Amino acid sequence: MEEYDGLDTPQVITHIEHNINHSIFDCKWIPCSAKFVVIGSLPKGTGTLEVYEITSGEIRKIKEIERPNSFKCGTFGASSDIERRLATGDFKGTLEIWDLEKSCQMYITKEHTDIINSIDGMGGNVNNCGAPEIVTGSRDGTVKVWDPRQRGKPVANMQPVKGETKRDCWAVSFGNSFNDAERIVVAGYDNGDLKMFDLRTMSLRWECNLKNGVCSTEFDRKDIPMNKLVATTLEGKFHVFDVRTQNPTKGFAQVLNNDAKSGTIWVARHVPQNRDIFVTCAGNGQVSLWKYEYPEHRYHVDHQGVSSGVPGKLKRLQRMVVSSQPINAWEWNRDHLGLAVATAYDQCVRVLITTKLNLQ
């Protein structure tokens, strides 16, 4: 605190804290509403989807769905703001799409043979940014892309070559979807591999190894030509790649932030209203707010005419311990700057507010 005395330093404040008596893994705002859904599992091994509503400073559970398998992750990204269907992945590898109003599944398929660790959706609520698609990453080593309009089978499947060891895929996310054709999937694996798949050409565009298991990846925006990519790993490290400029040999320019004390960085999420600010949530319950500052020139061209990216700088705007246990999920609200919901392993769901983000 003492180092951030400026009047425009954002404050991260826990607005509502609500204890839930079971493990929770993910939380998502229901688009166009003051509600969010919390995804988790009960001690007996069943999965729950709980819908909460914020009413004058308090949250109230308005719906609960229980299923035989624990849920791990969910996304509204592939659904329109009117239908608002939640896609979930569970511990057994089932992908389900839910109509939360009617509490029924609209889509169910089990192509993964093990837990779905991560899910991301795209194309539901933006026009001219491609088909609605869901990507899932699983412990079975595969990354599958789904279209809710095609029943049962994935539209793309990225799996290791026969004979290779299957790595546990921990994180997936979409990006570069600035028109109907282009789309990229980034997948992070437990051995530190980070792979970038181009869905248009159906090829591996780029890969590297970050030395530690990749817990979370996110593009700063999904619906623009890819700009920045954040990948967080174990042991308190995270990387920010400038993915505008790809050098054929060196790949992308990156900034590495290392803070071993904070433990695993579980998740990184960009502010929807400002793509250069993002939050990271660490294993010690600390949230940090970062701003990426671009260099004067984002790329330079060498004497052979090949351009390569120039990394920028990271500035920490604020940090705050909000939980005693790791924070495993965080989502900013799309409609209100600075409002977020987060779940943690202390079995609490929190609504957090961050002030003065508009001044950054």
Added chain:
Amino acid sequence: MDKVFQIQNQARNNVKELQTYMTDLQNWEAEMKRKEAALNGAFEQDLPPVRSKIKKEKPVVPKKKPEQKIKGSDYSAWDKYDVDKACEDIDMEDVGPTSLDGKKSQQAKLEKLKEEAQYEKERGNTFVKQEKWDEAISCYNRAIELVKDDAIYYANRGLCYLKKDSLHQAESDCSEALRLDPTYVKALQRRATARERLGSLRAASHDLNEVLKLEPHNTAARKQLEAIKTRMGTKGAKSKSSPVTTPTPENKPIVKPKMQPKIVELPSEPAVAGQLIADDWRTGVGENIMVIKPVKKPPHLRSKRPLKSIPIQEVLLGEKTPEKPPTRLKIVDIEDNLSQGDSNNNDSNKKDIHGKIDACGEGEKKVASPESVKLVSEAIITEKIKNFVPPINSVQFMSEWKYMKGQWDAMAEYWSLIEPSKIPSIFANALESSVVSDVIQVLHSRRDKFRGRTAYLAGIANVPRFSALAMFLSHTDKQMLTTLLEDCKQSENCTDEVIADLKNKYEL
């Protein structure tokens, strides 16, 4: 010391910031709940095809293309080449099959947009009341973005610009509004003001003339026009504003603004000329009826006054009442036939009752005016009364009662058939307040037809949930009841208790 002060200042600042954030959050909550409520219904999007499907199509394309290519030297093939078809194919490629199914929910989408625009307009109007012109303008901007063809939004935005002295913008907004609705008086007036202040006096006076053509008694416009004329001064002597003040009888358009004088207050759609024929019945095009449109207003803007009941008269669709008054001859004609269904009042019921009435009068039907038929039906009813049987239930009662409207003798006759003690069982829960007041009038005016009118009153009062019906009794009904009860007391030797009990039940 300085440091302490700084920290305090910082803390205070943070608290303040947090407070404003909290109020923001509450607004957001309310906004979200409203948005969510607005979000139901079908939704469709033009989406690109499923990825795996594209893959299948791709290899087909390169195969096809070489086939279609015709060598430059192959003249016979070129002769057969259908250029039109090729062009069509290319066009279709652009459109694609996916965009065709997006049309289904077009109507619903439009509806939703309109609602949203309406909301923005309401917000804009409240800003106008607070004289916050810039906020109001941004609200109207959004409304216009959502619905581009509503004159009101333009005219209102024009007003804001006018207030802000952005006269050119005001003028162009009003012009746009008038393009959409040429009879929009307020837009004309606003444009006139804008033009006057811009100095184009002739154009302003022209607008005002238009206003006066539409609303001859618009004093504000008249005053403004006179002011302009004096400003035009010497030049004004030859001004063209000739037919201004005295509207000539052939000024037909007067009728139009009368139909919709409060265009700003009502969220109805602008007068669009090109309506689909299939929708004619909705809008009542070509029929002599007034169409009541649903008014969509958010709950907080609705009137707090109680709802007024409007008697509903059933009219056959597509049937017109003749414009000319009927001639005597026609009445005679009909009486001969005794077979006309009423063209205005629902004749289906009547057909049921009068077995004789059939389709043979179909031809004359269109000629028959409501008055003439009324005469006929009255005659028929009085004849038919002898055949009336006391109703067993309310449905039966209503089917007979319906076309006795206004014929007090027939009504009295019919009621006298009903056993008073059976009234509660006949009507059960279905007695209508209009029937009650009719009966009161009948009992009052046709006293000689009834034996024991108190019994009737008591019977009606014993109908289930009568207390609710009693609340609907009008002042005149109650007056009639009081005199009726006085009368009964004397003629039927009722005890004071009975009368007091009835008075109590009828809430006198």
